[in-house]
Amino acid sequence: MKMLVSAAAAALCLSIPAAAQENGFETTDLGGGVFMIANDQAGNVGVLAHEGGVLMIDTQMAPFAEDLAEAVRTASGGRDPELVVNTHLHGDHVLGNEYFAGLGAVILAHETVPERLANPSRSELLGSTPEPLSGAFLPVETVAGDTSLEDRGFAAEIRHAPDAHTDGDLWIVFPDADVIHTGDLLFSGRYPFIDLDNGGTVQGYIDALEAIADSAGPETRVIPGHGPLSTREDLLASRDMLIEARTRVQALIDEGRDLEAIQAEAPLADLDADWSWRFIDADRMVFTLYRDITGETR
Ligand SMILES: [Zn+2]
Secondary structure: OOHHHHOOOHHHOOOOOOOOOOEEEEEEEOEEEEEEEEOOOOOEEEEEEOEEEEEEEOOOOOHHHHHHHHHHHHHOHHHHHHHHHOOOHHHHHHHHHHHHHOOOEEEEEEEOOOHHHHHHOOEOOOOOOOOOOHHHHHHOEEOOHHHHOOOHHOOOOOHHHHHOOOEEEEEEEEHHHHHHHHHHHHHOOOOOOOOHOOOOOOOHHHHHHHHHHOOOOOEEEEEEEOOOOOHHHHHHHHHHHHHHHHHHHHHHHHOOOOOOHHHOOOOOHHHHHHHHOOOOHHHHHHHHOOOOOOOOOO
């Protein structure tokens, strides 16, 4: 049976470009030692590998960690990361932390993240509370705001976006490679998840998209938290969509509609084909916008 599974897996691999695929992960070489490693099962990972060491952005989730570590080694000439930056607190970006800490990585995040991971809040949108994390899952170093990693040997700049996807979002600029990793400040081509229960706000999210777009040029490659490798245009398209969606929901609130009436009216219907996806569909996007505007909860 085991041999049959292996044969099937081998056959599958043959149909996919071998250089880019490994254990379900696709690695894209962006030049300058920067790689995007993705499997579309959890947040996209960034890697900066050069003589001085290996920096990794986000750790995905425990079930993928071993395969992810292999993909990182392939990209970095057989090395493990010495420094991991968590872009924010969500499980699909941090649940590999323990594994990579076990390989010797120091985990760094915004200062709000360890406390929130240890004492998670219930999500009104998801209707659930994540399990509290402890020990090696938790970042051991924190930053309060913008920070350069130059003095640690990495051509990378950390930027903090206040009150956007959460209240602890970091995005990372790799200036030499002309690459930006946005964390979940960009869901490329998808309605964004804005986590109001962890300090996110719609205006903060719009501001973050603008700040990242301002720092990007026309050739900049943008690694989103979710979705394919993107560009400055994708950041601006997401910003424009979000502003338009908020304007429509605001207009219906101003007319006195409640949440259910607004959802029934489907004010985002024409946007759905392009932006709706399995996690954030139109009703969830409207719910987030309504709650952000009114402060009301379900
Ligand atoms: Zn997230």
